[in-house]
Amino acid sequence: MTTVATARRVEHVMGMPISLALRGRHTDDAAARDAWAQAVETLRDVDRVFSTYRPDSVVSRLGRGELDLADCPPEVAEVLALGEAARVQSHGAFDVRRGGVLDPSGVVKGWAVERAAVALRRLSETDFSLGAGGDLVCHVAGPDSPPWRVGIEDPHDPTRVVAVVPVRGGAVATSGLAHRGGHVVDARTGAVPASVASVTVVHDDLTWADLDATAAFALDHEAAAWLTARGRVGLVVRADGRRELVGPAATPHD
Amino acid sequence: MKRIVLSLLSTLSAVVLLFGYRTSTSGPDLAATTGSSTTQTLVRSGGTTTTGDVAQTRWGPVQVQISTDADGTITDVQVVQYPDGNHEDQEINAYALPVLVDATLAAQSADIDMVSGATITSEGYVQSLQSALDQAPA
Numbered sequence: 001m002t003t004v005a006t007a008r009r010v011e012h013v014m015g016m017p018i019s020l021a022l023r024g025r026h027t028d029d030a031a032a033r034d035a036w037a038q039a040v041e042t043l044r045d046v047d048r049v050f051s052t053y054r055p056d057s058v059v060s061r062l063g064r065g066e067l068d069l070a071d072c073p074p075e076v077a078e079v080l081a082l083g084e085a086a087r088v089q090s091h092g093a094f095d096v097r098r099g100g101v102l103d104p105s106g107v108v109k110g111w112a113v114e115r116a117a118v119a120l121r122r123l124s125e126t127d128f129s130l131g132a133g134g135d136l137v138c139h140v141a142g143p144d145s146p147p148w149r150v151g152i153e154d155p156h157d158p159t160r161v162v163a164v165v166p167v168r169g170g171a172v173a174t175s176g177l178a179h180r181g182g183h184v185v186d187a188r189t190g191a192v193p194a195s196v197a198s199v200t201v202v203h204d205d206l207t208w209a210d211l212d213a214t215a216a217f218a219l220d221h222e223a224a225a226w227l228t229a230r231g232r233v234g235l236v237v238r239a240d241g242r243r244e245l246v247g248p249a250a251t252p253h254d
Numbered sequence: 255m256k257r258i259v260l261s262l263l264s265t266l267s268a269v270v271l272l273f274g275y276r277t278s279t280s281g282p283d284l285a286a287t288t289g290s291s292t293t294q295t296l297v298r299s300g301g302t303t304t305t306g307d308v309a310q311t312r313w314g315p316v317q318v319q320i321s322t323d324a325d326g327t328i329t330d331v332q333v334v335q336y337p338d339g340n341h342e343d344q345e346i347n348a349y350a351l352p353v354l355v356d357a358t359l360a361a362q363s364a365d366i367d368m369v370s371g372a373t374i375t376s377e378g379y380v381q382s383l384q385s386a387l388d389q390a391p392a
Contacts, residue, residue, distance in 0.1 A: 129368045150368050151366035163353055202351075245351055
């Protein structure tokens with residue numbers, strides 16, 4: 001494989017590092033800079049509407065009953081609909097409402113990054129990989145472009161990777177406890193997953209990769225079976241370090 | 255009005271990029287690069303409407319029409335012909351199963367471009383593998 005020059009950019013939005021890698025025609029010209037600026041602005045817009053850390057955000061006001069859904073931008077209804085679909089499909093383990101608090105963060109991240117990637121898809125003859133706090137959208141422009149090689153972080157040692165997935169077009173999302181203890185709980189019981197350390201899902205779009213990774217992680221020991229039943233591709237790393245591939249040709253592993 | 259202009263500009267940039275031209279926000283320049291068979295029509299305001307050649311893209315033929323006023327400012331962009339194929343189709347399932355790597359392998363040896371991990375926060379980013387990759391020379 002020939003080495004392809006990769007240009008990289010980083011910004012921090014929504015408390016997360018947003019990383020962009022570009023290869024091909026538009027890596028460091030005005031078109032690339034414009035697309036990156038648009039992608040970052042999209043994420044900032046989403047943050048203004050959906051942040052649960054901002055008391056004045058639309059979602060915070062909606063959660064306090066100061067706004068009706070009809071008064072919100074249409075994307076709020078879209079995100080809540082996605083959250084509801086994920087709640088039903090995960091048998092309630094995933095829920096944007098817990099204990100009376102509205103927190104659609106579990107839906108918003110992947111959905112927002114997928115929206116931000118729209119500006120990058122317009123760059124002709126350019127490959128991109130857009131990452132937001134460990135979730136990624138990847139795209140290559142031509143049939144001869146090499147895939148992006150995405151390392152899946154070891155949940156027990158963030159300096160190592162446990163697997164690599166080559167992605168030409170698609171998304172990779174990982175959910176787990178690394179870096180932020182107790183972030184995901186089973187919405188039915190409030191329990192923090194104990195038998196699973198991380199769940200990675202590879203899918204066509206990041207919205208559902210992220211939803212499914214989060215829901216599967218909340219389902220804890222049922223994670224791999226649930227993903228398999230949904231026909232998903234991914235990797236479950238158990239708390240004891242065992243790795244379980246999920247997918248059509250996956251075979252049981254160490 | 256501002257929103258309309260912005261939307262017009264973004265349409266234009268999308269179309270220009272789809273064509274694969276170098277970025278240009280100037281109508282006459284775009285017309286000049288569309289080739290000899292470009293047709294121009296004078297319109298009432300003293301501006302022109304220019305229809306570009308049909309460009310063959312990966313996703314099928316694309317043709318755009320750009321209207322400019324007397325100053326050469328773009329006033330309208332119409333896509334005369336869209337590709338009928340949906341390019342997203344090419345991307346469906348354009349990924350493979352993850353490949354497990356030797357657990358003792360240092361990340362630097364795994365030849366990776368990006369990292370997927372559980373909620374890397376801005377606070378934790380400095381120590382992260384993704385941070386190391388982001389700082390790698392191009």
